[in-house]
Amino acid sequence: KAGVTQTPRYLIKTRGQQVTLSCSPISGHRSVSWYQQTPGQGLQFLFEYFSETQRNKGNFPGRFSGRQFSNSRSEMNVSTLELGDSALYLCASSPREGEEKLFFGSGTQLSVL
Amino acid sequence: GENVEQHPSTLSVQEGDSAVIKCTYSDSASNYFPWYKQELGKGPQLIIDIRSNVGEKKDQRIAVTLNKTAKHFSLHITETQPEDSAVYFCAASSGQAGTALIFGKGTTLSVSS
Numbered sequence: 212k213a214g215v216t217q218t219p220r221y222l223i224k225t226r227g228q229q230v231t232l233s234c235s236p237i238s239g240h241r242s243v244s245w246y247q248q249t250p251g252q253g254l255q256f257l258f259e260y261f262s263e264t265q266r267n268k269g270n271f272p273g274r275f276s277g278r279q280f281s282n283s284r285s286e287m288n289v290s291t292l293e294l295g296d297s298a299l300y301l302c303a304s305s306p307r308e309g310e311e312k313l314f315f316g317s318g319t320q321l322s323v324l
Numbered sequence: 325g326e327n328v329e330q331h332p333s334t335l336s337v338q339e340g341d342s343a344v345i346k347c348t349y350s351d352s353a354s355n356y357f358p359w360y361k362q363e364l365g366k367g368p369q370l371i372i373d374i375r376s377n378v379g380e381k382k383d384q385r386i387a388v389t390l391n392k393t394a395k396h397f398s399l400h401i402t403e404t405q406p407e408d409s410a411v412y413f414c415a416a417s418s419g420q421a422g423t424a425l426i427f428g429k430g431t432t433l434s435v436s437s
Contacts, residue, residue: 305423
């Protein structure tokens, strides 16, 4: 069974731009979560989606948003990029709502210049 | 707020030795405690997990112990091998609904042969 797929693998943007990252969960998994990983703050929860609805949100500004499609694929968007948004963005899937056992993708490395 | 402290931040052992990583959590509502291994260029991989109704769990060379009263949990790796070298993260489920995990800052384990 294929794992969680994230595209693109690397991304370079400049301040003020916006970016969209994509995630395809493991086949059959219906819940998708997003995490931001930085050397300073570590792994931090962004949001969780199930059945196209945001179920939970972490402590990030409104510039960070996401959505989930009917096929469980998910996208996250960051608008008005700041230098501090440079990070590895990780998507994780789990088979059902409320299942804490997460399976992570390899992430999208975003660099903001 | 919710917090997970992880120690040590770096750990160097000789091949065949044991390695122990310790974590402390703050949220009394946490009831799920996974451990992840992250290799360079990859996303975190779940290696073992434990729930609050269990005190210890073992899977081959890896074991996890939980002291719910003290809010401590630990990862034990026996007979370490060079391929165990990676960054290890502990995590605890958040008191929020859904799958949000609070991660420790990670331990870089180096196993030399």
